[in-house]
Amino acid sequence: MTHTVHFRVWRGDAEGGGLADFDVEVNEGEVVLDAIHRLQATQAPDLAVRWNCKAGKCGSCSAEINGRPRLLCMTRMSVLDLTAPVTITPLRAFPVLRDLVTDVSFNYAKAREVPAFVPPPGVAPGEYRMRQEDVNRSQEFRKCIECFLCQDVCHVVRDHEENKTAFSGPRFLMRVAELDMHPLDAAAETGLDRKSTAQEEHGLGYCNITKCCTEVCPENIKITDNALIPMKERVADRKYDPLVWLGSKIRRRGA
Numbered sequence: 001m002t003h004t005v006h007f008r009v010w011r012g013d014a015e016g017g018g019l020a021d022f023d024v025e026v027n028e029g030e031v032v033l034d035a036i037h038r039l040q041a042t043q044a045p046d047l048a049v050r051w052n053c054k055a056g057k058c059g060s061c062s063a064e065i066n067g068r069p070r071l072l073c074m075t076r077m078s079v080l081d082l083t084a085p086v087t088i089t090p091l092r093a094f095p096v097l098r099d100l101v102t103d104v105s106f107n108y109a110k111a112r113e114v115p116a117f118v119p120p121p122g123v124a125p126g127e128y129r130m131r132q133e134d135v136n137r138s139q140e141f142r143k144c145i146e147c148f149l150c151q152d153v154c155h156v157v158r159d160h161e162e163n164k165t166a167f168s169g170p171r172f173l174m175r176v177a178e179l180d181m182h183p184l185d186a187a188a189e190t191g192l193d194r195k196s197t198a199q200e201e202h203g204l205g206y207c208n209i210t211k212c213c214t215e216v217c218p219e220n221i222k223i224t225d226n227a228l229i230p231m232k233e234r235v236a237d238r239k240y241d242p243l244v245w246l247g248s249k250i251r252r253r254g255a
């Protein structure tokens with residue numbers, strides 16, 4: 001069955017822009033990206049939209065549908081209220097390049113600030129042994145497709161450009177947590193304290209565990225419950241456990 005849907009699509013660039021109205025034919029079973037492609041093909045050939053896989057795996061078609069961060073390719077038209085116009089806008093937390101395409105380089109800069117896994121000395125790759133629950137935790141976090149919907153929705157940066165320097169956002173705090181909880185990561189032996197970097201360099205303290213990031217994650221990663229809250233607990237244990245505190249001082253003095 002085909003029907004006509006009224007879309008309001010943000011058009012413009014870094015200088016400014018606004019919502020443009022379009023009526024687009026939509027077929028049963030289609031997703032929002034299908035409608036955007038039909039709009040490009042029939043009425044707005046210069047509309048800029050980023051996409052690659054159309055399968056929810058590349059993370060590039062992130063935008064906001066009726067104000068909610070979503071993947072255009074994984075949002076079925078049938079889940080939307082089609083009695084009202086469907087509004088498509090670019091990710092609000094990042095600078096617009098053109099139309100629905102934003103500059104997400106903030107995220108790449110934050111990714112570079114997280115030091116990589118440090119291999120354990122004396123254990124060759126292939127000889128690593130871990131408990132299954134540790135494997136499961138890393139695998140959950142590594143389902144991330146880097147769509148940055150969680151980064152976009154987080155209120156710490158969504159309307160607060162000034163917080164971007166001090167806050168890495170849920171995706172990269174999750175990466176720090178993954179590495180800090182990794183039983184084979186030898187960062188501490190090289191003098192790298194991931195707990196203090198989480199707090200002091202990546203802004204863990206800004207997160208007040210609202211879980212908005214978890215709610216928008218298309219991979220259903222429990223970012224808040226499985227990464228951010230455990231990381232906060234690990235930082236707090238370090239701070240308030242006198243034995244842990246003493247141990248860290250002695251280690252630092254001996255370093």
Ligand code: SF4
Nearest residue numbers: 154207209210211213
């Ligand atoms: S739980 Fe923390 S990181 Fe996630 S959206 Fe809320 S404040 Fe941001």
Ligand code: SF4
Nearest residue numbers: 144145147148150217
């Ligand atoms: S954690 Fe989820 S929402 Fe955030 S970038 Fe990865 S896949 Fe996207």
Ligand code: FES
Nearest residue numbers: 053054059061073
């Ligand atoms: S086009 Fe790849 S996730 Fe949507």
